[in-house]
Amino acid sequence: MDSTEQFFKTFVSMSFHSYDELKQRVSEFERLTGLCYKMRRSNKFDRRYSAHERELLQYKALTFACKNYLRRENPCKSILDVRAVGDLLTVTRICMIHNHEVEEKNTIEDSYHECSSETDTTHIFSQIFTSLKFQSFEELQARLKEFQDVTGALYVIRNSNRFPENSPYRLNLKYRTLRYACYHFGKYESGASIRLNQKTSKLECT
Numbered sequence: 001m002d003s004t005e006q007f008f009k010t011f012v013s014m015s016f017h018s019y020d021e022l023k024q025r026v027s028e029f030e031r032l033t034g035l036c037y038k039m040r041r042s043n044k045f046d047r048r049y050s051a052h053e054r055e056l057l058q059y060k061a062l063t064f065a066c067k068n069y070l071r072r073e074n075p076c077k078s079i080l081d082v083r084a085v086g087d088l089l090t091v092t093r094i095c096m097i098h099n100h101e102v103e104e105k106n107t108i109e110d111s112y113h114e115c116s117s118e119t120d121t122t123h124i125f126s127q128i129f130t131s132l133k134f135q136s137f138e139e140l141q142a143r144l145k146e147f148q149d150v151t152g153a154l155y156v157i158r159n160s161n162r163f164p165e166n167s168p169y170r171l172n173l174k175y176r177t178l179r180y181a182c183y184h185f186g187k188y189e190s191g192a193s194i195r196l197n198q199k200t201s202k203l204e205c206t
Contacts, residue, residue, distance in 0.1 A: 004096040034102040040065040
């Protein structure tokens with residue numbers, strides 16, 4: 001399914017004065033097509049930046065992805081990349097080629113109301129992490145890898161406290177405490193995407 005034509009009809013302008021304005025346009029596109037996009041990656045302006053950037057633009061960069069990117073098999077690669085350029089949020093890259101049709105069980109209005117751009121993977125986490133206790137660090141890592149493969153997210157260890165060398169737990173458990181944080185890399189391999197900015201970026205999930 002190719003929704004490129006409808007995208008350009010809806011997105012007459014590729015630049016927006018605020019995140020809310022961009023969100024309204026994405027919602028309109030979803031309503032017209034019956035598709036659903038969720039925020040997959042984002043990098044927010046923090047307190048070091050101006051009030052205009054923090055309150056109106058909100059994001060330095062963000063990526064919307066078709067909700068079917070979460071599918072375990074044959075995930076959809078349709079995306080919409082946006083970044084802050086000057087005082088505007090500007091669409092820099094799109095891929096509107098979907099490897100599926102709009103789900104027939106939902107009408108366009110049903111899809112529109114059910115769709116949310118914020119990605120919540122809590123239900124997937126609960127399905128994969130049926131137990132929150134593990135016999136070894138390797139067992140924990142294997143379960144985390146399964147979660148990453150399903151969601152497309154990437155988690156790295158940010159803070160950790162290892163057991164001392166003489167501890168009997170060091171061999172299997174390795175860590176007394178550790179914290180994983182989501183960290184995404186904004187890289188895609190779809191040849192059907194349209195770039196407006198050739199520079200690549202590394203985006204951190206907030």
